[in-house]
Amino acid sequence: xxxxxxxxxxxxxxxxxxxxxxxxxxxxxxxxxxxxxxxxxxxxxxxxxxxxxxxxxxxxxxxxxxxxxxxxxxxxxxxxxxxxxxxxxxxxxxxxxxxxxxxxxxxxxxxxxxxxxxxxxxxxxxxxxxxxxxxxxxxxxxxxxxxxxxxxxxxxxxxxxxxxxxxxxxxxxxxxxxxxxxxxxxxxxxxxxxxxxxxxxxxxxxxxxxxxxxxxxxxxxxxxxxxxxxxxxxxxxxxxxxxxxxxxxxxxxxxxxxxxxxxxxxxxxxxxxxxxxxxxxxxxxxxxxxxxxxxxxxxxxxxxxxxxxxxxxxxxxxxxxxxxxxxxxxxxxxxxxxxxxxxxxxxxxxxxxxxxxxxxxxxxxxxxxxxxxxxxxxxxxxxxxxxxxxxxxxxxxxxxxxxxxxxxxxxxxxxxxxxxxxxxxxxxxxxxxxxxxxxxxxxxxxxxxxxxxxxxxxxxxxxxxxxxxxxxxxxxxxxxxxxxxxxxxxxxxxxxxxxxxxxxxxxxxxxxxxxx
Numbered sequence: 246x247x248x249x250x251x252x253x254x255x256x257x258x259x260x261x262x263x264x265x266x267x268x269x270x271x272x273x274x275x276x277x278x279x280x281x282x283x284x285x286x287x288x289x290x291x292x293x294x295x296x297x298x299x300x301x302x303x304x305x306x307x308x309x310x311x312x313x314x315x316x317x318x319x320x321x322x323x324x325x326x327x328x329x330x331x332x333x334x335x336x337x338x339x340x341x342x343x344x345x346x347x348x349x350x351x352x353x354x355x356x357x358x359x360x361x362x363x364x365x366x367x368x369x370x371x372x373x374x375x376x377x378x379x380x381x382x383x384x385x386x387x388x389x390x391x392x393x394x395x396x397x398x399x400x401x402x403x404x405x406x407x408x409x410x411x412x413x414x415x416x417x418x419x420x421x422x423x424x425x426x427x428x429x430x431x432x433x434x435x436x437x438x439x440x441x442x443x444x445x446x447x448x449x450x451x452x453x454x455x456x457x458x459x460x461x462x463x464x465x466x467x468x469x470x471x472x473x474x475x476x477x478x479x480x481x482x483x484x485x486x487x488x489x490x491x492x493x494x495x496x497x498x499x500x501x502x503x504x505x506x507x508x509x510x511x512x513x514x515x516x517x518x519x520x521x522x523x524x525x526x527x528x529x530x531x532x533x534x535x536x537x538x539x540x541x542x543x544x545x546x547x548x549x550x551x552x553x554x555x556x557x558x559x560x561x562x563x564x565x566x567x568x569x570x571x572x573x574x575x576x577x578x579x580x581x582x583x584x585x586x587x588x589x590x591x592x593x594x595x596x597x598x599x600x601x602x603x604x605x606x607x608x609x610x611x612x613x614x615x616x617x618x619x620x621x622x623x624x625x626x627x628x629x630x631x632x633x634x635x636x637x638x639x640x641x642x643x644x645x646x647x648x649x650x651x652x653x654x655x656x657x658x659x660x661x662x663x664x665x666x667x668x669x670x671x672x673x674x675x676x677x678x679x680x681x682x683x684x685x686x687x688x689x690x691x692x693x694x695x696x697x698x699x700x701x702x703x704x705x706x707x708x709x710x711x712x713x714x715x716x717x718x719x720x721x722x723x724x725x726x727x728x729x730x731x732x733x734x735x736x737x738x739x740x741x742x743x744x745x746x747x748x749x750x751x752x753x754x755x756x757x758x759x760x761x
Contacts, residue, residue: 248276248431251438251454252283253291259283259457264428269334269580270570272620278428280457288423288453289465292394296421296450301390303448304366308417309358311446315412316351318444319405319437323348326405326440329433331571333404334580334622339534339571346713347406347437350732353716354413361735366390366419368742369758373751383751385758388742390419393469395741396462398484400475401427401582402537404434410716410732411473416451418741420471423453423462427476429582431456463489471496471741473731475539478502481727498740499727500720502643504667506544507711508660508686510677515554518702523676524555526700527649528562530712531626532578536647537586540672540712543643546660549653556630556651560605563626569614570621576614581622581646590646594627597650600638601631604651634659640666657682661689669724674698674711695722695730 247263249256263279300308319326323344330340362368368388376382395415399407408424415422426434438454441447455462466472466489474484474497481499489495507527513519523545530542547555569576581587594608606627613623626647631639639650640663654660664673673694675686678701687697696718698711714720719733731737747754 246276248278248435248456250280250283250456251435251442251452252288253453254295254449256439257283263457266429266432267583268332269582269622270332270616272584275332276432278431278457280455280460283455285455285460285462286465288455289394289462291450292421292423292453293392296394296448297392297419299448299450300416300419300421301366303419304364305358305362305417306364308419309355309362311448311451312351312355312358312413312416314444314446315409315441316348316355318441318446319344319348319351322440326433326437329436331579333430333433333582334535334571336571336576336579339579342406342533343403344405347403347409350406350410350716351413354417357735358417358738362417362738367758368739370744373754376748381750382748383754384746384748385754386744386746387758388739388744391469391471391741391743393420393467393471395420395422395471395473396425396466397422398425398459398472398474398476399427399434400539401429402534402539404430405437407475408434408437410714410720412452414732414737415471415741417738420741421451421453423455425455425459428457463487466493466495468494471498473498475500476502478725478727496740498721498729498731500539500671500729500731501725501727502539502645503670503722503726504543504640504643505540505670505672506546506664506667507542507674507676508546509548509551509555510675510679510682511548512679512682513677514551515558517678518705519676519678519700520558522700522702522705524558524562526674526676526711527559528566529710531563531628531647531649532566533712535578535581535624536626537581537645538712540714542649542674542711544639544667545649545651546654546663547651549655552630552651552653556604556628559628563605563628566626567614568611568623568625570616573615578626578647580616581624584622587622587624587646590624590644590648593642593644594629594648596642597629597638597644597648600633600636601629601650604628604630634663657685657689660686664690665693667693667725669722669726669728670694671720671722671726672696672698672711674700676700678702693723695719695726
């Protein structure tokens, strides 16, 4: 079966054999994906001529109400998405992070739109700016909806949340969305869109879905359009260099994978709550989604004097992880999304091991429950240790799977130098009860991070954890992490709007924007 796309208000399959997508657990064919034969110009035209006017005719409150309905429709049928996610190797816990996380994000934006935006469809920023001594000339900054579309190009690891966290702010901003999911999990995204279509909760033209290649779609975009990308740094580089961005000024936001770090403070010795929190958090980040998270901890910095204690505790915890088919009793970690992805991770582990040694797990051997270890995309969690932190590999190579590397540090200055060598990350964390150490690390590492968590015994009970992006907070990061920002509450909505300085008499400005 060729997976259908949702274009111009109807479901249509591409032609040809398409690209085969296989079950991550059994190796069976799930679906074929192709966009050949789709009218991509028609997709862009439909978004601009139907979706745009429809959304712009609605005020912020009405758009927020749509998001509330979107969340409710998906929540009512989320078990269907859980089942499909299992075919991509996700356990129920993994699927909850994606599905419920996406629904929760949509609900947050519905609330933000209802409470944080004006009653109309124009955002008025600050007060009027006087421009003359006589008080007859002033200016007002306003935000309005552009007359374009938002193209989102998503990664394979979050087929539901990845779509919703971009759709929500775009829809609030009055901008129609075209979704291009990663081929490997496109069937999960497609089912979420089908649920929304069957529930009839979306305004006409607000959402379209292209499964398969985008072809020359970027050639159709211009200065009124927005591209949001999540994926590898190399693909982000290609997109950033496209004429759509360089010549026609398409707004471009990238969120790329990064070498996120977690730091164990010198005070966090065995027996302290912080030591246990660090071990728990690192094991969680290695195993949720089989480590296929853009925010997962890749570099774990530990005091050189306590390196062996940390390694011993982690080896003990990792030995209790049960790898196997999602849904089988006792399984705590599922498969990677594909055997190709597993092989990529294995090669990355080989490179990392050249800079140190493997202290837990074998990248090519794993005991699997309920499935064939060779047929499925299974891999054991792998913990490495680097003795010489000056080696380049742990600061340059990412194994996008259940893999993390321990790196020792001697002092705060050396630690901050190592953190900076990652060249920009989405998320970092500091696990310590020493406020002075926390302050030094946060202030020293903040320029290299989009988000930083300080975790200790006081906030652990309510902490959302190292790897969980929150819709109220900016998700993105500098440098290697893509240099962009997503979410961040209303900041994401404003990022889709056009800021204009309108100059006129104060009374006219008040008439134009006073009730918006």
